[in-house]
Amino acid sequence: MSIYPKPVEELIDHFARLPGIGRKGAARLVFHLLEQSDEEVREFAEAMVSARLNTVFCRECQNLSGEELCPLCSHTERDRTLLCVVAEPRDVAAIERCREYKGLYHVLHGVISPTRQKSPADIRLKELLERVGSGGFNEVILATNPDTDGDTTALYIARTLRPYEVKVSRLAYGLPMGGHVEHADELTILRALDGRREV
């Protein structure tokens, strides 16, 4: 005999399938939901279906979009000679929050990862090559995470882009602002040393 009513167990199962949520955490979320009004729960459910059905990948940058061409790609004042390559849509959001970068983006939807069996064919690299190949870009900025898979991906893309006449750069990695040398891990210090600049 299961402890909770069947519909509750089923909803817990769904939540427990989300990344980073265990069965106990899922049960907690479900109990919270069961205390909300019918209306509120129904709105949540509808938002879920609507987000899934009304979201496409922008045909240019591959970011999540409500239309075929996303607002960033169709924006008339972005710098169309600059392309920033990121792993995930949330990376676009993080960079946009800085309000400094004015170029375009390309979302890979993943990184190359030998340990997780992700090959170059599993990310949107073909689309990137097509975009760069059709010309117009002066510089491609690789903004993958500073970890093993992110480095592998950046290196692979840099090498793949070599035949194209385009400058390829990578974000600087080093001590985070406000961080302490004392508390930084060894890899970060190595990166910071490696990327030191004359003052």
Added chain:
Amino acid sequence: MSIYPKPVEELIDHFARLPGIGRKGAARLVFHLLEQSDEEVREFAEAMVSARLNTVFCRECQNLSGEELCPLCSHTERDRTLLCVVAEPRDVAAIERCREYKGLYHVLHGVISPTRQKSPADIRLKELLERVGSGGFNEVILATNPDTDGDTTALYIARTLRPYEVKVSRLAYGLPMGGHVEHADELTILRALDGRREV
């Protein structure tokens, strides 16, 4: 201009309203969902509505139930002289997992908390008094958490039950099995000292 398409932002809002989930965590969950099939997302949404609509509170123990009387209350082999009072449905699940307790339960759906403005009227105490008042129970076991609110609630209920002819007990609190005295916090050690038993 928001970074994500509107339906995505709206779904993130819904997830971010769940306890313990911030906006970044919510975005992570949403991106995961957007990678699932339409079918899967629709099932999740339907499970949500179904859990909300098909779950009631058992008219006896107030636990979540698919029927008017929950499987535990309608079970013919439970000990109907023993009543275990818990704060939340998940506490019933935790105790049931031990497969030892064979009595009935009463779910308060909360605890009395002066700091969080929860009064005795905000928990299902009236229902508890009615059950105990209608007789048949030899013992009421108070199984609220060993924290300030849990203690307050247990004390309040114990006092309220005094006029009834029923034994009132509380779970033992002390060092968890496998725990180390060295690593236990002071309150736990105090509780363990306080609850010491002759051997």
